[in-house]
Amino acid sequence: MKRRDFIQLAGAGAGAMMIPFASFANVVDPSRFLEPLLDTKQKKQLADVALNAAKSMGATYTDVRIGRYLNQFVTTREKKAQNIVNTESFGVGIRVIVNGTWGFAASNNVTADGIKKTTERAVAIAKANSKFQKEPVKLAATPSYGEVSWKTPIVKNGFEVPVKDKVDLLLSANAKAMEKGANFVNSIMFLVNEQKYFASSEGSYIDQDIHRTWPNFNVNAVDRATGQFKSRPAFSAPVGMGYEYLDGKAEDKIQGPGGIILYGKSYDIVEDAAMAAEQVKQMIAAKSVEPGKYDLVLEPSHLWLTIHESVGHPTELDRVLGYEANFAGTSFLTLDKWKAGNFNFGSKHVNIVADKTQVGSLGAVGYDDEGVKCKKWDLIKDGVLVNYQAIRDQVNIIGQRESHGCCYSQSWSDVQFQRMANVSLQPGKESLTPDQIIAGVEKGIYIVKDGSFSIDQQRYNFQFGGVLFFEIKNGKIAGMLKDVAYQANTQEFWNSCAQVCDERDYRLNGAFNDGKGQPSQSNAVSHGSATARFNGVNVINTGRTI
Amino acid sequence: MAILSKDEAQQILKKVIGFSKADGIEATLNGNDSGNIRYARNSVSTSGEESNVSLGVNSYFGKKSGTATINEFDDASLEKVVRRSEELAQLAPENPEFMEPLSQQTYMETKTFFDSTAKITPEYRAQAAANSINPAAAKDITAAGYLTNNRGFSSVMNSKGLFAYSQATSVDFTVTMRTNDGTGSGWVTRSFNDVSKLNTAEASKVAIDKALQSRNAKAVEPGKYTVILEPAAAGDLIGLMFFGMNARQADEGRSFMSKKGGGTKLGEKIVDERVNIYTDPQNEDVPAAGWSNNGLARKKMDIIKNGVVTNLFYDRYWASQKNVEPVPFPGNRIMQGGNASLEDMIKDTKKGILVTRFWYIRPVDPQTLLYTGLTRDGTFFIENGKIKHPVKNFRFNESPIIMLNNLETLGKQVRVGNGEGFGAPSLIPYMKIRDFTFTSLSDAV
Numbered sequence: 005m006k007r008r009d010f011i012q013l014a015g016a017g018a019g020a021m022m023i024p025f026a027s028f029a030n031v032v033d034p035s036r037f038l039e040p041l042l043d044t045k046q047k048k049q050l051a052d053v054a055l056n057a058a059k060s061m062g063a064t065y066t067d068v069r070i071g072r073y074l075n076q077f078v079t080t081r082e083k084k085a086q087n088i089v090n091t092e093s094f095g096v097g098i099r100v101i102v103n104g105t106w107g108f109a110a111s112n113n114v115t116a117d118g119i120k121k122t123t124e125r126a127v128a129i130a131k132a133n134s135k136f137q138k139e140p141v142k143l144a145a146t147p148s149y150g151e152v153s154w155k156t157p158i159v160k161n162g163f164e165v166p167v168k169d170k171v172d173l174l175l176s177a178n179a180k181a182m183e184k185g186a187n188f189v190n191s192i193m194f195l196v197n198e199q200k201y202f203a204s205s206e207g208s209y210i211d212q213d214i215h216r217t218w219p220n221f222n223v224n225a226v227d228r229a230t231g232q233f234k235s236r237p238a239f240s241a242p243v244g245m246g247y248e249y250l251d252g253k254a255e256d257k258i259q260g261p262g263g264i265i266l267y268g269k270s271y272d273i274v275e276d277a278a279m280a281a282e283q284v285k286q287m288i289a290a291k292s293v294e295p296g297k298y299d300l301v302l303e304p305s306h307l308w309l310t311i312h313e314s315v316g317h318p319t320e321l322d323r324v325l326g327y328e329a330n331f332a333g334t335s336f337l338t339l340d341k342w343k344a345g346n347f348n349f350g351s352k353h354v355n356i357v358a359d360k361t362q363v364g365s366l367g368a369v370g371y372d373d374e375g376v377k378c379k380k381w382d383l384i385k386d387g388v389l390v391n392y393q394a395i396r397d398q399v400n401i402i403g404q405r406e407s408h409g410c411c412y413s414q415s416w417s418d419v420q421f422q423r424m425a426n427v428s429l430q431p432g433k434e435s436l437t438p439d440q441i442i443a444g445v446e447k448g449i450y451i452v453k454d455g456s457f458s459i460d461q462q463r464y465n466f467q468f469g470g471v472l473f474f475e476i477k478n479g480k481i482a483g484m485l486k487d488v489a490y491q492a493n494t495q496e497f498w499n500s501c502a503q504v505c506d507e508r509d510y511r512l513n514g515a516f517n518d519g520k521g522q523p524s525q526s527n528a529v530s531h532g533s534a535t536a537r538f539n540g541v542n543v544i545n546t547g548r549t550i
Numbered sequence: 551m552a553i554l555s556k557d558e559a560q561q562i563l564k565k566v567i568g569f570s571k572a573d574g575i576e577a578t579l580n581g582n583d584s585g586n587i588r589y590a591r592n593s594v595s596t597s598g599e600e601s602n603v604s605l606g607v608n609s610y611f612g613k614k615s616g617t618a619t620i621n622e623f624d625d626a627s628l629e630k631v632v633r634r635s636e637e638l639a640q641l642a643p644e645n646p647e648f649m650e651p652l653s654q655q656t657y658m659e660t661k662t663f664f665d666s667t668a669k670i671t672p673e674y675r676a677q678a679a680a681n682s683i684n685p686a687a688a689k690d691i692t693a694a695g696y697l698t699n700n701r702g703f704s705s706v707m708n709s710k711g712l713f714a715y716s717q718a719t720s721v722d723f724t725v726t727m728r729t730n731d732g733t734g735s736g737w738v739t740r741s742f743n744d745v746s747k748l749n750t751a752e753a754s755k756v757a758i759d760k761a762l763q764s765r766n767a768k769a770v771e772p773g774k775y776t777v778i779l780e781p782a783a784a785g786d787l788i789g790l791m792f793f794g795m796n797a798r799q800a801d802e803g804r805s806f807m808s809k810k811g812g813g814t815k816l817g818e819k820i821v822d823e824r825v826n827i828y829t830d831p832q833n834e835d836v837p838a839a840g841w842s843n844n845g846l847a848r849k850k851m852d853i854i855k856n857g858v859v860t861n862l863f864y865d866r867y868w869a870s871q872k873n874v875e876p877v878p879f880p881g882n883r884i885m886q887g888g889n890a891s892l893e894d895m896i897k898d899t900k901k902g903i904l905v906t907r908f909w910y911i912r913p914v915d916p917q918t919l920l921y922t923g924l925t926r927d928g929t930f931f932i933e934n935g936k937i938k939h940p941v942k943n944f945r946f947n948e949s950p951i952i953m954l955n956n957l958e959t960l961g962k963q964v965r966v967g968n969g970e971g972f973g974a975p976s977l978i979p980y981m982k983i984r985d986f987t988f989t990s991l992s993d994a995v
Binding site: 084085086087088089090092095105106107108109110111112113125126128129132133135136137138139168171187188224226228229230231232233235325326327328329330331333334336417418419421456457458459460461462463464465467469487489491493522523524542544546547548549550 | 586587588589590591592593594595596597598599600601602603604617619621642643645646647671672673675676679680683692694695696698724725726728737802803804806808809810811812820909910911912913914915916917918919920922923924926943945947949951952971989990991992993994995
């Protein structure tokens with residue numbers, strides 16, 4: 005999603021929900037979602053038109069993506085079903101290399117004639133740019149997979165669940181929150197299905213069917229007398245699963261510190277809405293934090309975003325090399341630090357992997373958007389930087405022969421490029437629970453759920469807020485705090501990591517809308533961790549008067 | 551196909567409306583052709599073109615409505631899409647906030663379309679990139695930039711007789727220039743409807759100079775400083791303030807525009823009395839369409855006048871509940887400037903910081919409109935009326951409301967291009983602000 009769209013939608017107010025529409029997504033009748041537009045035989049024939057045309061015009065490499073992108077948003081507030089929107093975006097994106105230079109063109113005209121013309125445009129762009137090319141493209145080899153397919157392992161296709169069931173579920177959650185004293189509640193069910201067909205001049209024809217689901221709400225409390233208001237979002241995670249995520253099974257509920265309930269592989273939206281209404285009132289009444297150094301105990305629903313910003317982005321090789329210098333920025337993890345082989349990114353507790361195969365994650369696919377089979381690899385091992393995230397045209401720069409398989413485009417209409425894999429902190433090897441960590445903290449704050457976030461263009465200096473802040477005094481939770489944000493330097497922060505809970509506490513969280521590139525594109529990505537402790541982090545007070 | 555003339559669009563939309571058997575119908579027809587080029591490491595990286603057109607049809611029965619779309623335009627397809635939207639409307643739950651479409655409105659003529667921009671070719675883009683890369687390479691600097699051009703049309707027609715059509719072109723250019731020793735970085739942004747006003751060589755020189763001047767920055771203690779904000783920096787924070795000026799949120803008590811004890815701050819002075827912010831679709835420097843998405847007319851309108859809030863944005867439903875006229879979200883924003891040049895402002899500053907731009911601006915507290923973010927690509931220390939040296943980047947925690955209360959001097963207006971995307975489209979002056987809050991230092995260049 006474009007940043008401007010994000011802000012415009014989010015800026016509709018503290019309680020308003022974000023509805024991130026893909027650019028040029030069309031609005032359609034939901035019954036259409038269940039009808040296939042083209043079968044794989046037809047897609048292959050159309051893809052071959054582009055592959056043959058590009059070759060005859062001098063392309064040394066071509067890939068074709070025929071994509072159908074379906075979204076469903078069901079939005080409600082209090083007792084009202086506000087909007088049911090079904091969007092479809094269908095088209096073809098063609099990428100070529102001519103004279104060692106990339107060219108790309110896309111069109112919603114998915115006919116043999118339309119594809120031929122689009123191929124011509126892609127070739128013309130590559131030729132125009134090749135006059136000024138100083139670094140001819142070098143692609144790492146990848147096997148030809150022939151005709152293969154992959155599908156997200158879902159149990160229930162959300163698009164087959166009647167809209168009425170979704171409206172009823174959201175309205176039940178809203179009713180529960182209002183009953184418990186919320187002033188306002190907005191809720192949304194957001195479903196995604198990417199039907200992607202990839203073909204390359206190297207002989208791969210890959211058909212993939214990808215599903216993602218995200219139930220969310222914002223429960224608001226307003227104190228008109230003092231002019232204060234607070235918002236408590238859902239403790240759900242966006243997931244690479246089907247509608248089974250809404251089952252809210254008892255075995256997926258976790259009793260957390262401070263009397264909170266957290267969720268694992270399925271989610272109970274009605275129970276969480278009730279809890280949110282209680283907590284949002286406490287958030288208003290909470291004590292304003294005393295600034296200073298604290299030991300932070302960070303819950304996975306919070307820590308995922310810190311991992312995303314301070315580990316996920318700086319380990320992207322395109323940023324390190326300068327390809328994103330004009331927008332997202334570069335990275336402090338320069339090649340010399342990686343080559344040294346001993347760059348102390350974090351403490352010995354810090355083991356971080358990139359993984360495009362993790363079941364239930366947002367980033368899981370069989371093959372990336374340039375036909376590379378996906379895998380899992382180490383980024384930080386025992387605190388040391390060991391690798392980056394790289395794709396076919398850049399991995400040669402770090403002397404590796406194989407792409408990491410993390411190339412992605414948000415749509416048929418955008419060119420694919422390096423995007424973040426699921427990047428996760430590995431759980432500790434010794435038995436440890438969040439309660440045991442808290443018991444050992446003298447002066448600290450336990451933070452639940454992501455809130456405000458900001459980090460510089462080389463990923464040194466960051467500031468994160470959160471949603472629930474519990475004061476820890478002498479090993480015990482001592483009530484709620486507000487106006488909390490922590491500021492740190494990435495390397496210092498990860499070196500202050502003193503404890504990580506074991507695998508029983510490991511959970512995935514993530515986002516649908518990580519933005520990068522020009523034009524800006526969204527990427528859905530998950531981040532796993534167990535609760536972890538960071539010692540002596542600088543906390544500021546964000547309370548102001550206007 | 552992607553760009554239809556007014557007559558072509560009207561003809562298709564008339565057919566669509568004619569097929570309706572519902573209580574009412576609204577149809578939108580939009581198309582766009584866009585192109586872009588990216589470069590980095592002093593070489594072209596990716597570039598592309600996209601073309602798309604779509605028809606959306608919304609039919610309603612009472613307060614039940616349904617929407618369907620299509621991108622085929624023969625008569626049978628048009629009838630099919632109307633029938634499908636009607637079936638969907640019959641299945642939909644009642645929306646108590648549904649508003650019937652508007653009747654015909656009167657719109658301002660605005661000059662948003664330029665042939666020069668509509669005719670941009672891949673060769674033009676490649677040359678524009680070369681004109682930026684070559685002077686950088688000559689000075690041991692690495693350029694990373696982006697140029698994107700768009701031409702598009704939007705149209706809407708409904709069964710109450712409304713028809714609106716507009717066309718627009720735009721070109722946006724940004725480039726970041728980094729010195730090869732890694733210690734200096736400069737940036738520039740340009741945004742126009744008419745590409746003949748764009749000179750990527752001239753713009754690139756501004757960024758190259760900033761990169762050279764910002765080498766080897768010194769650390770200065772964070773704290774409260776007088777700042778001179780370039781328009782790109784201030785424009786982002788003012789743009790974010792606009793996004794928070796929704797009337798319904800203010801009435802509901804969940805906005806910085808909500809008043810303690812109830813009501814809103816509409817009619818209250820919230821910033822320095824020299825602050826005047828308005829919207830005007832016909833402004834020649836930053837023109838905008840004369841209508842918003844559903845056909846609501848946009849007009850010239852004050853938002854903040856002499857520091858007083860004069861308008862919040864009302865959607866049609868909320869306006870009907872509050873018995874006021876709807877106020878669409880503006881297509882542009884204009885802040886009145888002053889006469890001071892940047893040189894004058896520096897000369898009059900005893901101790902301060904000159905800020906080229908802000909980056910990664912995110913909300914911290916919607917109650918006070920507190921934002922955090924960092925300076926980037928050229929931050930300088932001013933002492934006794936002169937730029938002394940570049941400084942390391944700062945993180946700020948500040949509210950645009952506090953910022954506009956601490957106004958010292960207004961300078962000349964500039965059209966703000968795309969940075970992080972919050973500032974455009976707008977005309978924003980240079981401004982000097984006292985007591986701007988920097989809370990920490992960053993090592994980022």
